[in-house]
Amino acid sequence: MPKTSHKPNHAATEGAAAATDDVRAEIIGFFEEMGRSVRLPPSFGRIYGLLFASSKPLAFEEICTELHLSKGAISQGLTALQDLQAVRPISIENDRRTYFVPETSMRRLSRNFLKEVVLPKLESGEQTVKNLQSRLSANEDSENADSLAVRLHSLHEWQRKLRRLLPWIAKLTVPPRGD
Amino acid sequence: MPKTSHKPNHAATEGAAAATDDVRAEIIGFFEEMGRSVRLPPSFGRIYGLLFASSKPLAFEEICTELHLSKGAISQGLTALQDLQAVRPISIENDRRTYFVPETSMRRLSRNFLKEVVLPKLESGEQTVKNLQSRLSANEDSENADSLAVRLHSLHEWQRKLRRLLPWIAKLTVPPRGD
DNA sequence: GATTTGGTTTAAAAAAAAATGAACCAATCT
DNA sequence: AGATTGGTTCATTTTTTTTTAAACCAAATC
Numbered sequence: 001m002p003k004t005s006h007k008p009n010h011a012a013t014e015g016a017a018a019a020t021d022d023v024r025a026e027i028i029g030f031f032e033e034m035g036r037s038v039r040l041p042p043s044f045g046r047i048y049g050l051l052f053a054s055s056k057p058l059a060f061e062e063i064c065t066e067l068h069l070s071k072g073a074i075s076q077g078l079t080a081l082q083d084l085q086a087v088r089p090i091s092i093e094n095d096r097r098t099y100f101v102p103e104t105s106m107r108r109l110s111r112n113f114l115k116e117v118v119l120p121k122l123e124s125g126e127q128t129v130k131n132l133q134s135r136l137s138a139n140e141d142s143e144n145a146d147s148l149a150v151r152l153h154s155l156h157e158w159q160r161k162l163r164r165l166l167p168w169i170a171k172l173t174v175p176p177r178g179d
Numbered sequence: 180m181p182k183t184s185h186k187p188n189h190a191a192t193e194g195a196a197a198a199t200d201d202v203r204a205e206i207i208g209f210f211e212e213m214g215r216s217v218r219l220p221p222s223f224g225r226i227y228g229l230l231f232a233s234s235k236p237l238a239f240e241e242i243c244t245e246l247h248l249s250k251g252a253i254s255q256g257l258t259a260l261q262d263l264q265a266v267r268p269i270s271i272e273n274d275r276r277t278y279f280v281p282e283t284s285m286r287r288l289s290r291n292f293l294k295e296v297v298l299p300k301l302e303s304g305e306q307t308v309k310n311l312q313s314r315l316s317a318n319e320d321s322e323n324a325d326s327l328a329v330r331l332h333s334l335h336e337w338q339r340k341l342r343r344l345l346p347w348i349a350k351l352t353v354p355p356r357g358d
Numbered sequence: 359g360a361t362t363t364g365g366t367t368t369a370a371a372a373a374a375a376a377a378t379g380a381a382c383c384a385a386t387c388t
Numbered sequence: 389a390g391a392t393t394g395g396t397t398c399a400t401t402t403t404t405t406t407t408t409a410a411a412c413c414a415a416a417t418c
Contacts, residue, residue, distance in 0.1 A: 019318050023311055023327070030307050037300060039218065041406055052330060055323030060365070070408045075366055096416070097364065104330055106337035121216060128209050132202055139198050144234030148202070151231060151283055158285035161351040169348060172340040220376055239395070249378045254396055275386070276394065362417070367410105374405070380398095387392070 024053040028067075038113065040080070043069055047077045048086055048102060057090055057099035085112045111170040119166065126159050203232040207246075217292065219259070222248055226256045227265055227281055236269055236278035264291045290349040298345065305338050 028049035035045025046067055051058060058066075064074050078100060081087040086109055089098045103109055133152050136145055168174070207228035214224025225246055230237060237245075243253050257279060260266040265288055268277045282288055312331050315324055347353070 019314065020324060020327075023314055026307065026311060027327075030304065030311075033300075034304070037218070039216070043407075053327060055326040071365070072367080072409070073407055076407090079366090104333060106333055121212075125209065125213070128205065132205060132209075135198065135202055145199065147234040148199075148206075148232060154283060154285055158351065161353075164353050165348065165351055168353060169344065172337060172344055174340075174343050174347065222377075250395070251379070251397080252377050255377090258396090360418085363415085365413085365415105367412075369410090370408085372405105372407070374403105376401105376403070378399105378401070380400100382397075383395085385393085385395105388390085 024050075027053040038117075041077070043067070043073045044077045044080055047074065048081055051087055051100055051102040052104065057092070057101045059095075059097040059099050061097065063100070084116055085109075107170075107172060110172060114166055114170045122159060122162060122166075126156075126163075129156050129159065203229075206232040217296075220256070222246070222252045223256045223259055226253065227260055230266055230279055230281040231283065236271070236280045238274075238276040238278050240276065242279070263295055264288075286349075286351060289351060293345055293349045301338060301341060301345075305335075305342075308335050308338065 028046050031049030031052060032042050032045035035048065036042065046069070047063060050063060050066055060071075060074060060078070063069075063078075064071055067074070069077075078087065078089075082089065086103050087100045088103060089100055092099055103112075129152055133149070133156070136149055136152065139145075207225050210228030210231060211221050211224035214227065215221065225248070226242060229242060229245055239250075239253060239257070242248075242257075243250055246253070248256075257266065257268075261268065265282050266279045267282060268279055271278055282291075308331055312328070312335070315328055315331065318324070
């Protein structure tokens, strides 16, 4: 099989398939960019994009060759995406390889992301702020301790609000009567 | 004046000031990390953090020396932060230098951020998806065109929902009755 | 039990992002 | 006018991140 990425197809559907390949490339780019904005390496986004654009599960090897990426990159990418529950491995009869399908529910994707990456960061931030506040009140003396206390308080408020809002973001839903 | 970063202070407040400096360093680190998670270079977050931790406006030069960063870095950082409206320049009587103060309202900060960075990205994404959908329906033939159409549709829905939710995120408020 | 297949781990190379520092500019001061 | 101050720009260097590729492992096959 040649390495060039177009699939074999009838003469009749040839042009259309090429167009579809175009679309697929653009979807891959789209998810690369999406991932980028939440600090995933390009390869991770591209892997997800390829799976998203594919109508059937893909095996490790296929992903490698389609994306022209090394086995190492794919392995790392798939592991991370599984951790985020953005892709799921499935096994297929009489085939030793594991295939992968994308999580396509945007709702579940965002819920997992918030839970796995945003929430931990928020929690550690809350801890830091609490810690700073108590350290600050411990030595109540410096000229600017007061203004700092005010600012830390607003930070604390903000964290509280964000935490309350998080579930709604996860669902990407505006609550009843919220319209 | 020595380059070491502790300020001159009375013997009585010496220990406390050191502790306050500690707190300040940690705040700087906190914002460095915050910035990082929205893809700002470390220096940008640190500049904001320094201003946030300071009770009075700081001049360009002071920022340089406090953070041990080059003039170039500070200049770029301040420009970007001003674009995001995360810091504001102020002028002071009989002083040629411009001083800077942080925007401390977390609400305004998040509003600006969403408007300046999230919304544009969302809009360009919407455009891409629309474009892909029409290109896909143009050649209605490929075996997997259907499943792709379904997926693109869910992507579209997601964008629509996110757009509706954005204002609530900007305000970091759970909508009325949303509790 | 040797070999092939499917995949992981990791040191090293490549690429990308960030910081530096020197040249530069525009006000102000002498 | 010349020098100084406050700051910007941008080519170069440094640091960090990402990818590669080679060594490795475990399960299945010969």
